[in-house]
Amino acid sequence: MSKELVFGHQSPDTDAIVAAKAYSYLQNKLGYDTEAVALGEPNEETQFVLNYFDEPTPRVITKASDEVDSVMLVDHNEHQQSVSDIEDVTVTHVVDHHRIANFSTSSPLFYRAEPVGCTSTILMKMFDEYKIEIPAQLAGLMLSAIISDTLLLKSPTTTDDDKAAVIALAEIADVDYKTYGLEELKAGTNLSSKSEAELIEQDAKSFEMGGKNIRIDQINTVDLDEVFARQDKLEAAMAADAKEKGYDLFLVLVTNILDSDSRLLVWGEPTDVVEKAFNTTLTNNTASLPGVVSRKKQVVPPLQDQFK
Template identity: 60%
Template sequence: MSKILIIGHLNPDTDSITSAISLSYLQNKLGKNTEAVALGKPNEETQYALNYFKTEAPRVISRASDETKEVMLVDHNEFQQAVSDISELTVLAVIDHHRIANFQTINPLYYRAEPVGCTQTIILKLYKEHGIEIPPHIAGLMLSGIISDTLLFKSPTCTDEDIKAAQELATIAGVDLNDYGMELLKAGTNLSGKSAVELISLDAKSFEVNDKKIRVAQVNTVDFNDIFSRKEEIINAINEEISSNHYNLFLFVATNVLDSDSRIIALGDSYLSAERAFNIHLTENEGFLKGVVSRKKQIIPQLTVALSEETVSQ
């Protein structure tokens, strides 16, 4: 039996990596031969969770077709966020909580997408549906994904299902939900050792709107000054990315996990789309987004509308 690789998205976050691990454990219990792999190294937050629950990080790959023809995708579906040779692979399943875009397959597949705050909330349902017991360390990793994606339930993407799932998983994992949650989020805000290039790449996703290439990068912090004291360095790194990859808009988002607000830097020939998207005025390419924490719900949809209206007006 050939091995099936279970893969999260590029620049993986905590949900992406831990979902690959938890789904792989489930699939193996169901008789399949799977391995969780990643399209990048864990960030500090993810590594904190892996260390806490004594789990080895998945090995990092850049291609999959050299070792398998079958994959399962977690926490993403858009091909620009997937493994580089995704078009050469058979996608057996997708477990996701994002919009569906730029995705098609030749063969039928299992597709599970639900409007919840985290992929792990869906995977918990799969464990229950198949009657598979969740070990404490897997429960802890699943909990970590929910805490990360919902910012400990502060994100507007968070649902009652996510909260109930987190409470259940915390009990199995044997941790205090709020205490562990705050420590996990704080671990992800330690950016002092990161270069500007690393900062704008840690958690970045690309998408297209009417042939315009958009890049949205997001980092978490407990003090905006830790990031914006390096604004010139960050802008230079972003402009290098725009030049190399021909992005029309690069939006860098710093989110304060304590106050649930964000500050942005918008660059590229379509940078003014950020003003229309968020109804703000940019000063030296910088703006403040009150109450905005979710890229999925409060940033990308608004940018999509603004960029679409911009194209129509032209």
């Protein structure tokens, strides 16, 4: 059996990196030869998680076809979010919790998708189904991924499955998930050392809607004003990135993890679609979005509806 690489999406968040590690571990136990890799360097939150559980950082790849013939995808399926040469390799497995779009294969594959808050929640079910024990270290990583994706179970994407997984994984890892979870989330809000270019790319995903190329980034913080004090430079970075990569519309969702509110920063066109999607009026390219914390559930769907 040939080796396969397992990876999450570009600009990886905690779940993208952890899910790759967890799925690779599971598949190796099932007899596959896999390696978990990443499509970018871990952000500060993810690095905190890796350090906390004494887990090595995965190596970063930009291409897969020069190493392997086939790959397994976690936490994504859309090709524009995947490795640059995804069309040149065979996708044999996908485990994801996002919409399915711009995805097709020439051969049958294993595909598991569930509407839960985190890919690691699905993977916990799979460990249970295959009756494979989750080591304490890996349980801590998977716990961290769910905390990250659900904002400590506060996101509207959170399901009963996510809550049950957090309790079970915390017990295996011997971690107080509430205390640890807040520490983890705060680790990802140290933004002062990051450039504007880094901020707009650290958790960004691309989407095709209505023939437009849409880029949506999310920045977690404990102080919205601290981020928007850099608005002019953020907009300049968004404009430069959009020009280089062909984005028509660039949105940055800045989320306060303490009060679960967000403020949106918008560059590009059409802005009227953004205003209609969120029933708001942009002022100085910004809009307050009370209660909005989830890109997957509260930002992408209303935009898609308006682009139809």
